[in-house]
Amino acid sequence: MPFVKDFLSCATDKIPMNMARKRGSVLSLFLNFIEKGGNALPHPGTLFAILAGLVLIFSAIGHYLDWTVIHPATGESIHTVNLLSRDGIHHILLTMVSHYTGFAPLGIVMVALLGIGIAEASGLISAAIRLLIFKAPPRSITFVIVMSGIISNMASDLGYLLIIPMAGIIFHSLGRHPIAGMAAAFAGVSGGFSANLFIGTIDPLLAGLSSEAAQIIDPEYVVLPTANFYFMFVSTFIIAFAATWVTSKFVEPRLGSYSGQAEAEAMNPLTPLEKKALWYTIGVVIIWGLLIFWGLYPSEGFLRGPENSVLRSPVLKGFIAFLFLIAGTMGIVYGAITGKFKNDKDVIKGMVESFKTLSAFLVLVFFASQFVAFFKESNLGLVIAVKGASLLQEAQIGMIPLLILFILLSGFINLFMGSASAKWAILGPVFIPMFMLLGYSPELSQAVFRIGDSVTNIISPMMSFFALIIVYFEKYDEDAGLGTIISTMIPYTLVFTVLWSILLVAWTSFGLPLGPGAPIYYEGVIGY
Numbered sequence: 001m002p003f004v005k006d007f008l009s010c011a012t013d014k015i016p017m018n019m020a021r022k023r024g025s026v027l028s029l030f031l032n033f034i035e036k037g038g039n040a041l042p043h044p045g046t047l048f049a050i051l052a053g054l055v056l057i058f059s060a061i062g063h064y065l066d067w068t069v070i071h072p073a074t075g076e077s078i079h080t081v082n083l084l085s086r087d088g089i090h091h092i093l094l095t096m097v098s099h100y101t102g103f104a105p106l107g108i109v110m111v112a113l114l115g116i117g118i119a120e121a122s123g124l125i126s127a128a129i130r131l132l133i134f135k136a137p138p139r140s141i142t143f144v145i146v147m148s149g150i151i152s153n154m155a156s157d158l159g160y161l162l163i164i165p166m167a168g169i170i171f172h173s174l175g176r177h178p179i180a181g182m183a184a185a186f187a188g189v190s191g192g193f194s195a196n197l198f199i200g201t202i203d204p205l206l207a208g209l210s211s212e213a214a215q216i217i218d219p220e221y222v223v224l225p226t227a228n229f230y231f232m233f234v235s236t237f238i239i240a241f242a243a244t245w246v247t248s249k250f251v252e253p254r255l256g257s258y259s260g261q262a263e264a265e266a267m268n269p270l271t272p273l274e275k276k277a278l279w280y281t282i283g284v285v286i287i288w289g290l291l292i293f294w295g296l297y298p299s300e301g302f303l304r305g306p307e308n309s310v311l312r313s314p315v316l317k318g319f320i321a322f323l324f325l326i327a328g329t330m331g332i333v334y335g336a337i338t339g340k341f342k343n344d345k346d347v348i349k350g351m352v353e354s355f356k357t358l359s360a361f362l363v364l365v366f367f368a369s370q371f372v373a374f375f376k377e378s379n380l381g382l383v384i385a386v387k388g389a390s391l392l393q394e395a396q397i398g399m400i401p402l403l404i405l406f407i408l409l410s411g412f413i414n415l416f417m418g419s420a421s422a423k424w425a426i427l428g429p430v431f432i433p434m435f436m437l438l439g440y441s442p443e444l445s446q447a448v449f450r451i452g453d454s455v456t457n458i459i460s461p462m463m464s465f466f467a468l469i470i471v472y473f474e475k476y477d478e479d480a481g482l483g484t485i486i487s488t489m490i491p492y493t494l495v496f497t498v499l500w501s502i503l504l505v506a507w508t509s510f511g512l513p514l515g516p517g518a519p520i521y522y523e524g525v526i527g528y
Helices: 002-012 017-022 026-039 044-064 086-101 104-122 124-135 138-155 158-173 178-191 202-214 229-255 272-296 319-338 344-356 359-377 380-393 399-414 420-437 442-455 466-476 482-510
Strands: 068-070 077-079
Touching (some): 044 380, 077 380, 104 344, 138 178, 178 466, 229 442, 272 319, 359 380, 359 466, 380 420, 442 482
16 A cells, blocks of 8 residues: 555655655645644634634623533533623623733743743853753653653643753754754643653642542542552653654654754853853752752741642742742852853843743733633633533443543543643543442542543643743744644644553553552442
């Protein structure tokens, strides 16, 4: 079969994108179609404005047609809210500014960039990248980037702000396509969101919601933050190797050689003065580490959270503030030693320069924030999510098909609702009781949800940082748009979905615990 031969050839050899088109690769033709179709859409800012307008229209239609669902957690009737009514229009006008300024990624990006801007202007980030390149074997760079992206999720949004743009710089400096580097990092940070080698901030959040849902059936049941730790630990390596393979075999061959206008950063070896400055910055990190340890280790440490909790401490929940402080002090020390910073004006100048890169993002976020707010306030997101969950619940199918369908449903809903906790607050009270009555544990329900919630993050415009990813891509390709990102990331989504589903099926087939004290089956309904 000729087309199969062409497909395998394109998938295994690093040939330019135009050659792949000529040879008729099925995958390449499909992705090119998606990219052209997506990029034929209006500018992302305009697109979000159009989507916001459509939400307003459908909110009115849904209100008059009485689109209503019952919230599975509260039993409350959820009605579609007409945002084109008199009260709705007043609300839009009065909240337009607060929707913009209150959009979570906006403040996170701005505060983080203040610290990162100091570190970048001092030359610290460039030196660290050069050190990584000269020390790490070239064959392992992609794997290191993906793994760094996955692990960065325990530190809030560090991956979006630092790992992804850094990956583009690293790939560009190595003569590889910078967008391929950012795609690999994005796949790790966002596609591998649920996988990690450590317990992160999302684990106790989801566990609390799962406990509430499980208590609908069993009032004494508690889901621990470590509920999925074993499964997610193993998943980290599966996702890292999968993303590395997809980058090498699909993404880079399709993108071909980079011929854009962006200049690669000079990759000269570190000078003795730069090495000395790096040692001092390591000292800064050690000091910060000791300070944090001092605040967390004692049972009543000053950095512990409510009820002396470590997982709810400001170190984890307020990581962006620590990122600003740590990156800023490291940059100041490095710049002072190398002579890059001669006075406070140079430090402030570095912060100002970093904000210049935000102009496109600030415009885009205005329209994105309105769209997200309208979608939430109209209750259209809730209606879609609950209806989809109810259809799957009524299917009454076997365990493996149920798990696969739940993954697909979670992934589909993720295209419309960006917040993992918001989705689980809706889906958990439906699926956890259903799984428990079928003999499956709440920990299993949570693990299945987390797979679906992760794999489509990288192709969902509703993902909070999607607008920022567009800005990153535009740095190297001014024509990049939604189509470019989605077509580039779809191979990761497909491979992640298949491999993660296979891992889950194998895991449940062997009956392995998902985490400490977290079995596959729930024994409280034997004989139900």
